[in-house]
Amino acid sequence: MSVSARASVASLDFVALAKEFPGVRALDDVSFSVRGGGVHALMGENGAGKSTLLKILSGAYRPSSGSVRLDGIERVFGSTAEAIAAGVAVIYQELHLVSEMTVAENLLIGRYPRRGLLLDRAALRAEAARLLALVGEDLSPDTRLGRLSLAQRQMVEIAKALGRGARVVAFDEPTSSLSAKETARLFAIIRDLKARGHAILYVTHRMDEVYEICDAATVLRDGRHVVTHDSLAAVTRDALVKSMVGRELTNVYNYRPRLQRPEGLEVSGLAGPGLRAPVSFSVKRGEVLGFFGLVGAGRSELMRLVCGAVEPSAGEVKIHGARLASGSPRAAIRAGLVFCPEDRKKEGIVAIRSVAENINLSARRSRLRAGLFLDFTWEKRNAREKIAGLRVRTASADTLIGTLSGGNQQKAILARWLSENVRVIVLDEPTRGIDIGAKSEIYALIHELAETGVAVVIVSSELPEVLGISDRVIVMREGLVAAEFARESATPEAVLRAALPSGSSVSAAAA
Amino acid sequence: MSSNASASAPASASPFSRLWDSAGMLLVFALLFVGCSIFVENFFSVANLRGLALSVSTIGMIACTMMFCLAAGDFDLSVGSVVAFAGVLGATVMNATGNVALGVAAALGSGALVGFVNGVLVARVGINALITTLASMQIVRGLGFIASDGRAVGIRTDSFFAFGNSALLGVPTPVWLTIGCFAIFGVLLNLTIFGRNALAIGGNKEAAHLAGVPVTRIKVVIFTLQGLVAAFAGLVLAARMTSGQPNTSQGLELEVISACVLGGVSLSGGVARIGAVVAGVLIMGLVQNAMNLLNIPPFYQYVARGLILLGAVMLDRFKRRA
Numbered sequence: 001m002s003v004s005a006r007a008s009v010a011s012l013d014f015v016a017l018a019k020e021f022p023g024v025r026a027l028d029d030v031s032f033s034v035r036g037g038g039v040h041a042l043m044g045e046n047g048a049g050k051s052t053l054l055k056i057l058s059g060a061y062r063p064s065s066g067s068v069r070l071d072g073i074e075r076v077f078g079s080t081a082e083a084i085a086a087g088v089a090v091i092y093q094e095l096h097l098v099s100e101m102t103v104a105e106n107l108l109i110g111r112y113p114r115r116g117l118l119l120d121r122a123a124l125r126a127e128a129a130r131l132l133a134l135v136g137e138d139l140s141p142d143t144r145l146g147r148l149s150l151a152q153r154q155m156v157e158i159a160k161a162l163g164r165g166a167r168v169v170a171f172d173e174p175t176s177s178l179s180a181k182e183t184a185r186l187f188a189i190i191r192d193l194k195a196r197g198h199a200i201l202y203v204t205h206r207m208d209e210v211y212e213i214c215d216a217a218t219v220l221r222d223g224r225h226v227v228t229h230d231s232l233a234a235v236t237r238d239a240l241v242k243s244m245v246g247r248e249l250t251n252v253y254n255y256r257p258r259l260q261r262p263e264g265l266e267v268s269g270l271a272g273p274g275l276r277a278p279v280s281f282s283v284k285r286g287e288v289l290g291f292f293g294l295v296g297a298g299r300s301e302l303m304r305l306v307c308g309a310v311e312p313s314a315g316e317v318k319i320h321g322a323r324l325a326s327g328s329p330r331a332a333i334r335a336g337l338v339f340c341p342e343d344r345k346k347e348g349i350v351a352i353r354s355v356a357e358n359i360n361l362s363a364r365r366s367r368l369r370a371g372l373f374l375d376f377t378w379e380k381r382n383a384r385e386k387i388a389g390l391r392v393r394t395a396s397a398d399t400l401i402g403t404l405s406g407g408n409q410q411k412a413i414l415a416r417w418l419s420e421n422v423r424v425i426v427l428d429e430p431t432r433g434i435d436i437g438a439k440s441e442i443y444a445l446i447h448e449l450a451e452t453g454v455a456v457v458i459v460s461s462e463l464p465e466v467l468g469i470s471d472r473v474i475v476m477r478e479g480l481v482a483a484e485f486a487r488e489s490a491t492p493e494a495v496l497r498a499a500l501p502s503g504s505s506v507s508a509a510a511a
Numbered sequence: 512m513s514s515n516a517s518a519s520a521p522a523s524a525s526p527f528s529r530l531w532d533s534a535g536m537l538l539v540f541a542l543l544f545v546g547c548s549i550f551v552e553n554f555f556s557v558a559n560l561r562g563l564a565l566s567v568s569t570i571g572m573i574a575c576t577m578m579f580c581l582a583a584g585d586f587d588l589s590v591g592s593v594v595a596f597a598g599v600l601g602a603t604v605m606n607a608t609g610n611v612a613l614g615v616a617a618a619l620g621s622g623a624l625v626g627f628v629n630g631v632l633v634a635r636v637g638i639n640a641l642i643t644t645l646a647s648m649q650i651v652r653g654l655g656f657i658a659s660d661g662r663a664v665g666i667r668t669d670s671f672f673a674f675g676n677s678a679l680l681g682v683p684t685p686v687w688l689t690i691g692c693f694a695i696f697g698v699l700l701n702l703t704i705f706g707r708n709a710l711a712i713g714g715n716k717e718a719a720h721l722a723g724v725p726v727t728r729i730k731v732v733i734f735t736l737q738g739l740v741a742a743f744a745g746l747v748l749a750a751r752m753t754s755g756q757p758n759t760s761q762g763l764e765l766e767v768i769s770a771c772v773l774g775g776v777s778l779s780g781g782v783a784r785i786g787a788v789v790a791g792v793l794i795m796g797l798v799q800n801a802m803n804l805l806n807i808p809p810f811y812q813y814v815a816r817g818l819i820l821l822g823a824v825m826l827d828r829f830k831r832r833a
């Protein structure tokens with residue numbers, strides 16, 4: 001099992017891999033090869049089977065049939081421990097670290113250096129420091145993990161994998177919560193892994209990243225293998241998208257000017273945790289207002305205050321001119337202000353309940369009989385309509401939402417809010433983890449909502465998205481509103497410059 | 512849309528797991544019942560089955576509300592103490608005033624109050640349910656002893672205990688009341704927004720809150736109902752025993768939680784089925800009854816009950832894995 005015994009350039013083959021879940025065939029006869037010394041993109045729509053493939057690779061799931069070959073040797077990993085021992089590491093979006101322990105303890109968990117029966121602290125720290133240096137992370141090994149940013153934790157996870165001699169490293173949408181700068185760091189490390197001959201599998205929905213960091217690409221659709229490009233040089237973006245979605249996608253953002261009516265949402269002097277000064281803004285009915293900023297600029301904090309998830313210390317919110325009771329999501333929803341939070345897992349889905357339950361959770365309130373009894377006809381119909389309308393890919397309305405792919409969970413949560421009588425909708429990173437086809441559907445939906453007179457607020461870290469769909473853009477920086485742009489004057493350079501901390505240059509962060 | 516749907520054509524779940532999901536525990540109960548009828552002498556007789564049903568009536572009533580508590584991600588250890596306290600208080604008030612209604616009202620009111628305080632401490636103040644109800648369990652038990660001076664309080668109003676020992680169509684009144692509880696709380700769980708909200712809270716409190724579910728209010732209501740039903744069960748028990756006994760029902764909370772777990776209620780919240788809880792309660796009572804008939808010494812019965820609980824949970828996990 002020693003590292004030197006293996007070939008220096010890793011190779012990884014998936015052979016006729018299939019995986020069935022009750023009611024779903026997540027993977028169906030998938031075969032392709034990943035060469036060491038390269039980064040291989042794994043692409044496909046929500047529910048295409050990408051995460052499932054990674055989970056088989058990591059030993060978390062067993063394939064229904066087929067196998068994984070590592071350096072030509074057939075392997076079926078019975079557990080994650082076996083996969084790790086064989087040199088495979090999968091970096092999931094939800095990281096598997098213990099926040100109560102120090103960085104060093106996390107890095108070497110399960111294989112602490114010992115002297116006799118006792119823990120060898122000095123050796124532990126030395127080894128941890130060596131691993132951190134591998135990923136260029138300048139951190140004290142004694143820091144408690146809970147204090148680190150998401151990006152730093154990701155680095156720790158990668159260092160941990162390297163410490164275990166991982167030669168195959170797979171990433172599942174690693175950049176979705178990273179800032180541009182952090183993404184650049186991650187890419188530097190991935191290039192370094194590549195230079196060492198490791199085989200890297202990279203799952204993403206972001207086309208830019210594919211062209212920036214990946215050498216080859218495989219596309220899955222509905223659990224089947226569509227195509228593998230060994231080189232991306234001759235493959236156009238449109239061709240890749242088409243192979244994923246199965247049709248041409250034109251005019252993704254679908255922006256058209258809309259009639260703008262009186263104010264829908266008015267926020268004045270709102271103050272609270274995460275904001276360095278009170279914030280005021282308003283959105284007209286029929287308008288889409290985009291909030292751009294780097295991760296941590298205070299946009300989500302502001303939206304939480306607006307929608308009552310957090311009690312503001314000052315200020316007020318008006319919906320269609322009527323003042324809203326502060327600090328109550330319930331009051332907000334009743335007044336027609338709905339909020340789709342960014343952390344889907346923690347604040348969006350109720351994982352162990354069905355898709356239908358999750359969709360009807362909020363709106364059923366206004367469809368009761370005798371104020372207490374559920375209207376099952378409405379519940380069924382609403383769930384069915386929304387599942388079809390948003391193309392939520394699920395075996396049935398009664399499937400547990402937790403078993404859906406990430407993007408489909410997001411669509412189901414959107415369906416929850418579209419079941420309401422919406423006047424104002426606040427969407428915090430609504431397209432995170434959503435595939436290109438579904439994104440354009442969501443943009444179309446936003447447009448439709450606005451057209452019917454809904455005031456839309458959208459928070460996003462994706463600049464093209466914000467610029468593409470918004471009538472107006474507000475930029476936040478370090479807990480303050482930094483600038484505001486009308487659609488015509490919102491150029492990428494100007495918006496990005498406003499978002500960056502003063503003193504840093506645009507080109508460095510845009511890279 | 513159409514291409515998506517066809518590619519993920521349902522490879523339908525195995526019929527066994529379907530059946531298990533809907534009726535697994537009732538099936539286990541049926542098997543046990545048949546087994547006991549054949550192999551345990553005196554089991555299948557009207558007198559014994561009546562006794563069995565009576566013996567689970569207290570657990571059964573309280574299991575209804577405990578199911579809600581667990582479904583919403585909490586639990587309540589104070590129910591045994593409330594049962595005892597309600598009996599003592601009801602008996603004392605009836606003896607002092609000669610008025611049954613007053614005694615019943617005092618007992619139910621105090622039970623609801625204990626539940627309400629539990630609920631406020633857990634849901635509003637944010638103290639962990641284990642600590643809160645561990646404390647109220649001891650406080651209420653203590654109050655029961657104080658109120659009765661540690662002795663059973665004999666009930667002198669015979670209309671009250673005549674009611675506890677009456678029967679309708681050959682079925683004892685307490686059993687009817689238990690069936691009534693199952694029906695009411697079954698409806699509440701399956702057909703109302705209250706039940707769905709409780710499950711959503713247990714599944715993900717934060718998400719439920721952001722979806723406009725009144726989390727605090729629902730939790731307080733659940734705890735209050737729990738106290739109310741425990742006090743009601745305490746009154747029925749006192750009527751059966753013709754006295755309020757301050758040391759009755761010690762450890763009842765664990766039996767109730769065991770019955771719920773046997774009935775597939777998830778301790779982490781979000782999952783509950785009334786039919787399975789009924790089966791869980793019946794299995795507990797049946798096993799106890801059979802062990803008594805077989806003259807198994809009480810010390811061994813503890814061991815057996817623990818093993819059955821473990822066995823049921825393992826079976827459930829095994830099924831989920833399969």
Ligand SMILES: Nc1ncnc2c1ncn2[C@@H]1O[C@H](COP(=O)(O)OP(=O)(O)OP(=O)(O)O)[C@@H](O)[C@H]1O
Pocket residue numbers: 021022024025026044045046047048049050051052053393394403404405406407408433435519
């Ligand atoms: N544990 C599970 N039980 C049942 N079905 C599952 C389970 N895990 C995944 N699935 C189903 O398998 C299919 C593929 O899911 P997977 O998570 O691999 O998609 P994905 O390509 O990663 O999508 P996304 O881009 O949205 O993350 C989906 O239809 C999903 O509902």
Ligand SMILES: [Mg+2]
Pocket residue numbers: 050051052172405406
């Ligand atoms: Mg995925």
